[in-house]
Amino acid sequence: MRIICPLCGERGAEEFVYHGDATVRRPHPDSSAETWNAYVHLRDNPAGRHSELWYHAAGCHAWLVVERDVRTHEIFAVTLAQDVALARRPVTA
Amino acid sequence: MSTASETFPREIAAPAAAVSTRPAQPFRLAEAAGVDRKNLLDFTFDGQRYSGHSGDTLASALLASGVRLVGRSFKYHRPRGILSAGPEEPNAIVELRDGARREPNTRATVAELFQGLTATSQNRWPSLRFDVMGVNQFVAPILAAGFYYKTFMWPASFWEKVYEPLIRRAAGLGRASGSHDPDHYEKTTTHCDVLVIGAGPAGLMAALAAVRAGARVVLCEEDFLLGGRLLSERRMIGNRSALEWLREAEAELRAAPECRILRRTSVFGVFDGAYGAVERVGDHLPVPPMFQPRQRLWRIIAKRHVLCAGSLERPLVFGDNDRPGVMLAGAVRTYVNRFGVAPGRRAVVFANNDDAARTVADLAAAGVAVAALVDARAEVTPEISRIAEAAGAKLLAGARITETRGRLALRGAVVTDAAGTRHNFDCDLLAMSGGWSPTVHLTSHHGGKPVWSEAKAAFLPPSHLPPGMAVAGAATGDPLLADCLASGAQAGAEAARLAGFQTSLPAIPETDGESAELQPLWRVRGGKGKAFVDFQNDVAASDVALAQREGFRAVEHLKRYTTLGMATDQGKTSNVNGLALMAEFNERTIAQTGTTTFRPPYTPVSVGVLAGRHRGHEFRPTRLTPTHDWATEQGAVFVETGPWLRAQYFPRPGEADWLVTATREARAVREAVGLCDVSTLGKIDIQGPDAAVLLDRVYANNFASLPIGRVRYGVMLREDGFVMDDGTTARLAGDRFLMTTTTANAVSVSRHLDFCSQWLWPELDVQMISVTEQWAQIAVAGPRSRAVIEGVVDAGFDISNAAFPYMSCAELTICGGLKARLFRISFSGELAYELAVPARYGDALMRRLMEIGKPLGVTPYGIEALGVLRVEKGHPAGNELSGQTTAADIGLGRMMSKTKDFIGKAMAQRAGLTATDRPVLVGIRPWDRAARLRAGAHFLARNVENLAANDEGYVTSVAYSPALGHWIGLGLLQRGTERLGEVVRAYDPVRGGDLEVEIVSPVLVDPTGDRLRG
């Protein structure tokens, strides 16, 4: 599998470390036990398009959000995780 | 671009008369396109000497020498000869070479001949001609597909003791050498615009088109010659012989700067984004050339791929179609035209298509008598009649071969014609053709299913090809040479265009006319004898029928039940025939029946080449500490800790074992001073205004409050609430920390920090980088450590206890200006320091400290002693941080902050993690002080049965404590903290041990910590 790191360019997946579903969000500390359990354990695990976290371990050390079809391994988009994270939560002063 | 593999150019040889005293080659013809008759080679088969020429395969040389019988089949041990002339060969598989280089199951049809080659037949005993297991042929009625599932069940104990060993001995093919492979392998990666697979007419045209467009092209050809079927046929391209055209095409490609031609290179798999190919660099030589590997793995990363893999001929299914001398018609032409070998003296040709008439013509041209052309079709073209007539062959249209004769070699065949009349022919060669199957294997490695074409009677490439792939040539199902040239050119040009180049279609040369008309014939009915479908695995038409009868009707069931297509050839010649028969028995179409899944590798690939150089010591890289060379000089014994090699202990002459040494070293630390390289601990430089914030979120305890110049022990959890890692973190400045991690977790902690700072809390202004390798860090531990440190710190730095107390850190200079970092931390529980210098000075610093410490009794110690010291102090380490323990389990519960959020906090509250019956950290000592403890023993109360229900925990770490004079240990014990003083058993049946141990505090030496603060 070839992943196009937004910083380094296209590389083989062997340079990366996989972390799983990128759609789960770390809950607020006071969230219910159920919410925490869902965050840590439960996954949609869809057979199709999957948004997931990869780490460019042998490259730039960036965490990436990769949009991939898990049936075909086709990759649609790769984004810096930091950018995704910043976009979804405004910086608090 | 030329590669190493091309340093042995082989011209297409002009025929030359052979003059030699070597064994004769009675079947060698005068003309051969592909062998060098001037160059004679000796080889042996089953110990018998033979000769051949360079350019021969083992198969062609054996045929030239008149050898027919080359192997025995898998199950019935039927005598078998050479069926094909390529990678699809099911019968002629041999053990090539001997000794440690023995290669079982080597197809004689692709093994290139070299001087001194030795080959041995396999799966026979005592000899190929007289094989005892040949009796299986006569009990064949019992040994039908799947018979073993129905029997061997009584008595139950007999299966493993009697039946299975018998089955195993009878099964299997060649023998593994049992020795370590003496050759080496390597891997390489190449990138290109267009990868062309196969260098037949289609592949050559594709490569030419792409190269002319300026694309970077890689052309892979499995064979040692380029040309594909052109080498096997007598054809014309553009008014000259196809071989001349081939020579020109090859010359143009060779001269092209951006074309890499890889011969002897099989593309074996289509993976996501990369093709795998194996180049047989040295397999055609007695031993690989100096500095060259035996084989090389190519990972080919190409923008576009053109598959021009050609097609494979199908056998016909008729009674006793497996006798040595029955051969594929196309292979017969290959032997005649390319190798200059007559595979027989008198032939019968049996076919269902127009193509086979070529075999008649070529045999005749080579002087081989053709007794008959048996065409299964009721009507044949005038052209075919003309060819048969010219060859003097009797043409039998609408006829079938219903019987063959001969045991170790074919002697004759019986033809039954349309009227039912039997014609008996003497012959030693039977050339058969059931049509051609496009070589679509690689097209379906991504899961696409090949599509059956009724018109072409073949499976064609799936509509969903692997991304970037195009197919050309006979692999598309359009096998006519003119079409192959055209589709190759078209696909090559298109591939280059899609890769971003301007292209124009090359001119397509004219060819001589031909026809590929065919009428399927899936089996000959009413014949005698077993009609084989899968030759190697002895699957006959009757087995397919049996599978159908028993309900194994899906193709995949058929395959698994009968083993059809599961042999070393992976059904290259058998799959289509097999499933066509299943379709017939099921009364369904072939399209409805479908085909089994094609999987890599296309042809078998050695494990060695897939490993490359990564074996033995080179299996994984070795990470060395800055003092490694010094430790080597000291005679250190090293131990693998992850990628690192660390000094385990430093034996002195006369010390009986590691325990004596480690004990001495540990004692020296307690009594004087010791030195240990601790550079392997992960060190992470954390900077930025939010550095403290990040630390507070990743550590369970507080770090924002840590003063500059101080160090704090921290514990971090995983988000699921279990302990992830521990270590000390020093505050070097308001916005700068130096975190240390365990050696084992250095990489994963770094990654975790990046995760936190980039993904969880991207707004934090914090920068991190590993400095593990930048600093050599030496622990100086023991009551006299201060004196040693004093010897190196530069004047002006006060290391008195008052000025530099326990848990201090400082940046300073030593040895006359060398920048260094000093930490007063202690894993040993003694007064101790860790001194860090830029790694290049680590070696010299160690020597200097040794020198300074000499009068103080300084002793280098390894990680064994380190372990002793930490167990004495009850510090948790790897064995306690098993990923299954909570902070509370290992006595660190109080470190979990109640006032802030941190990773793992929420999940650590779960019932299971806070349950009161969780095993917790305790110390242990043997009741009998002389006894030795062992880690891994389980705790059981004294008077209970040895049952899991009574299991209360286990011993995590042990050490012989020089300070206490007996073994001690740490363990996890249910309600352990309440049980100090209790005696329990450390039960260790796997090592024959059952000891009584006393539960004590984990901290057994200096529990008040006076020594460490002194």
Added chain:
Amino acid sequence: MVEIGLLSRSPLAAVLQPGHYGQPGQDGLVVQERTGLHIVNLAARRGQGGALAVAVQRSWGLELPTTPRRAGDGRLAFLWSGGAQWLAIAEGTGDLELSLKDRLGSLASLTDQSDGRSVLRLSGSRTRETLAKGLAIDLHPRAFTPGDTALTLAGHIGVQIWQLDDTPSYEIAVARGYAGSLIGWLLPAGEEFGITVLPPG
């Protein structure tokens, strides 16, 4: 460098001896260990990337690369080494970290890595083919040119490589502890082309 009482030692001292290796009479690969390099990692503080680039431009007249490139020359170069992260590499004496600190102030976090990395210079007509046996990236001149850099793997070892010129010559940096293993891969890989190992310099 300060005059100090300790001798430095290369991690390659025991494994890389000058001389000729492999195929006699051929020099497909020339290897030299680089010594005397100052390497400082520079990571932009949050939101300071622009200001940092300006400061670098003003101080040294170099454009801080925002893609995997190297700006500068042998005396001082800024080598992209990740998002908002660079290695400043300088030859000679003088305290690089200090001079960076002076000019860049708190725009970046600075970390000395001079000892964290071993650097080799590789050149010779078969360098690309040798490297291809370990590096999976495309070093073809159409894909990788002088000034380009990449962080990647050589076999199982993490490396950073950058191209110096069209000869082609490259420098390749590896974590110090793995330097020996890198040589353990490189020399066998280059043997078939002939290798000259030069004295460190």
Added chain:
Amino acid sequence: MAKTRYSIVQVLAQAFRGQRGWAPVWRDAEPKAQYDVIIVGGGGHGLATAWYLASQHGITNVAVVEKGYLGSGNVGRNTTIIRSNYLLPGNVPFYEHSLKLWEGLEQDINYNAMVSQRGVLNLCHSDAQRDAYARRGNAMRLHGVDAELLDRDAVRRMYPFFDYDSARFPIVGGLLQPRGGSVRHDAVAWGYARAADQRGVDLIQNCEVTGIRVEGGRAVGVETGRGFIGAGKIGLACAGNSSRVAAMAGLRLPIESHVLQAFVSEGLKPFFDGVVTYGAGHFYVSQSDKGGLVFGGDIDGYNSYAQRGNLPVVEDVCESGMALMPGMGRLRVLRQWGGIMDMSMDGSPIIDRTPVDGLYLNAGWCYGGFKATPASGWCFAHLIARDEPHEVAKALRLDRFAQGYPIDERGAGAQPNLH
């Protein structure tokens, strides 16, 4: 219903009749409108469940609904290793129960699945690893399971051709379970299928479940490619597809689907007797009765439903193979394939009721569910029949994640690809 009993007498008798008298091993059943129990998934676990429902609980109005052909999932693509050498109390009794069932399987189902107890040896390469194996071996002994800790010399006597002298990670010893071994994988599916069919279970192939009908909080049937089929109870045994099927009932599972590859070499004369796992890399190997070395390694490491793996893992497995057994260099990989694993968050399986009444879950088998087949079927049948967990499967419950009782053999945490 085919009632032929298999025996040597039958085989000989058939030999004389040209093998013409054999009946189909199972009927090609048409789905009925309603069953007492529907098992979704005709893999090893689903078929075993059907057999034990019928044979142990007398429940025979059962259908096994399979989207492909019987055995097309992981039961047909695994490396056939059976063992019960587990560490944790939640696992050991369950897998030991399974091993015991394997030991009587042929007689139970009258099908020779070639259970072959040739010994499973896990190699260790450091003192710490050896002690961890001691811990495990001792735990096994406490459960009454066989376990032996071997030193290097003992390993060398068993496998002289391993690399003892130039290894990057030397062999220190190993943990041997003599009763571990291998079983002919396909035969397990076929044997259970035949046995269940003979008791009247309907085996419905090429029938994909596309929906689960839930009415008033209760599962009442499945939508399939061949229409709706009603059921009193529904048991999911879909291995790699558990999440997809559970989602049809609105459930999210602590599971990710990953691909695991396996490999077989060309056939060889017997030389490798047991099953061995390498402890310093990802590699394990045994030799099949047919002669091929069957081997594998780690999962590819990312979510996948593609049922095929990639080259880096192929290389990784072969590197480890060569590191262990340098003679493998000249043996050839014949075929390489993949299966979809339902990797759970703690690496251990789940056999439990679900929040939906009448819907039962059997999932999370990771790379180790083949050995579990008999016990999984046994316990799942027990659960479905009696609505209470079987004694040996009590710990395999679904709420253990929320409650903090993971069964995490490796201590890897809630990260499926690390198990």
